Amino acid sequence: MNLHRMLQQRAARGAPIRVGLIGAGKFGSMYLSQIRRTPGMHLVGVADLSPPRAKASLRRVGWPAAALGARSLADAAKKGTTHVHDDTFAMIASPHVDVVIDATGHPAAGIAHVLACCEHGKHIVMVNVEADALAGPLLARKAREAGIVYSLAYGDQPALICEMVDWARTAGFEVVAAGKGTKYLPEYHASTPATVWPHYGISPEDAKAGGMNPQMFNSFLDGTKSAIEMAAVANATGLAPAPQGLEFPPCGVDDLAQVLRPASDGGRLHHRGQVEVISSVERDGRPVFRDLRWGVYVTFAGDSDYVRRCFREYGLVTDKSGNYTAMYKPYHLIGLELGISVASVGLRNEPTGAPEMWHGDVVATAKRDLKAGETLDGEGGFTVYGKLMPAADSLAVGGLPLGLAHGVTLERAVKAGQPVRWTDVAFDANAPAVKFRREMERVFAKGKRRAK
Known part of the structure; x- marks a missing residue:
């Protein structure tokens, strides 16, 4: 591999890869601990819903306070510092950012971020695998059409x-x-945030003291x-x-x-x-x-x-x-390895994995007998888990993608272990993420028919 040598050359020229990070949670924080040690990269901006929390994450992983005082992205680019703020789309549009990292884990937000990167010509590294599973094949196609690189995140499995x-x-x-x-274990499919900790061998008290999110941890278990x-x-x-x-x-x-x-x-x-x-x-x-x-x-x-x-x-x-x-x-080292993707994208215009076709889909599946009128609570919650299906089978049954199974109300009952279908829920057909996913279904369904 030559990435480190190429990064050193960029550093010597004073032309680092300029990075904008969306989301300073666990994955983002792990990357923040490493980018400051990597030559040829400059973290120009961090966009987070809570800038104070993001600054706390940066300081916790070793960043000096003096590096975080940039008043704007332009100021950060000029001085080699970092601007911490809450305006994601302004960062994507900025001429001072080359590569955007989406570390939000929010499917609908991820779709919006990729489309904004397409509009503004910014490469994107998608830690947000939830968005990739929901609509990655069409997102990657849009990115290629826009002349940008869409990449899965190295360090993630x-x-x-x-x-x-x-x-x-x-x-x-x-x-x-x-x-x-x-x-x-098979019984884990029925696990909920209320039952998750014993499966991990952790007491609820210790989990709470450690700030551990039960729904997030449950999404790994179920x-x-x-x-x-x-x-x-x-x-x-x-x-x-x-x-x-x-x-x-x-x-x-x-x-x-x-x-x-x-x-x-x-x-x-x-x-x-x-x-x-x-x-x-x-x-x-x-x-x-x-x-x-x-x-x-x-x-x-x-x-x-x-x-x-x-x-x-x-x-x-x-x-x-x-x-x-x-x-x-x-x-796997999760965010500690993410710089491999940033370097590959920024130096070689090559992704570390990207969707090329639609073979697999994740369909919301009932954890228990669900009644009409219940509201689904999405990934890791009390109502559904995500089941991998061949995309053709998901299309055939009209399966509701797991990434859209949050905050929607059931209009009919669904038995435990059965897929939830689009026709089972009341959804907003005009919501941007819904419209994009439905577009992907139409586009790739046509392709499958042509292939036959």
Whole structure:
């Protein structure tokens, strides 16, 4: 890799990549701790709903107060300091910003931010994988048409998985499966913010004292976040979800090649070329040996006697046939690694993963029997979880995307475990995020019909 050398050259020329960050939460704060250590990058602005909170985040990760006193983005660009403010769209429009990072996690806001970047010619790094799962394929198409780069965020697992898939394919291997690890049991799909902490082994009192958001943490536990992230991977790589969605088979790193191969060859996959998430616990709750809870993986095939021999000669762990093997990365560093995306976009005009097609969708699915008149509370809440589905199946059932399943009222009852449909809820057809998502459904449904 040459990114650091290229950044040093930019620093020497006095022409750093000028960055604007939207959202100074946990992910954003982790990136803030690193950008000040990286040559050739200048954090011109931070836009947050609460500028005082954002300044507190900057100081907490080591920024001196003197660096945060810029009165405007122009002042920050001139003096090499940072302007902290609450006007996101002014920052996107500013001539002093080259790359925008959306670290909000808010789907509707993410759509608006990308479209503004298209209007003003700003590259965008989408930490906001929730927006990507809702409408990423059309957002990325709009970005390409506008001549800007739309990129998944390195450090988040989807971009790391995309990198591994690209490595395997570039080396001439067929990718059989790709995904990540998590802690999963089937009963977690019914978990709510009121029941989440015992599953993590944390007392509610300790969680409250630590400022931990139960709905956010629950979105990781109930399977929603895994579905969102695997939809992003499917849409960026062309790997397809299984018809039944994610199975979450228990699997350790030594068994990746054995488990993550097609069922026709003795594994757990529906087909070659699949996204799948593996569990760090057995179905009876016992820990999986050498689990991959924090990591990512790819399995790939040899498919020739010569390559299978090479697998043996170089000590790769394979399945019993010797044809399937795996590579994995045991950890991901979240916002601490985000600078890789910023550098790739700012120096090479290359994304670290981006949607190319619409293969996977995340559909709101009832956690319990829901009654007409109830209001859905979205990701990680009390009413629905996100289930990964092939996009064609989501279109066929008229599934309500998880990213729009917040604050809408049910007009009819939905049984536990069943998808919520557009026709089940009262929604505002003129809301910008709804209109954009419906446009994506029309655009890509036509493409699927043409492909047939």
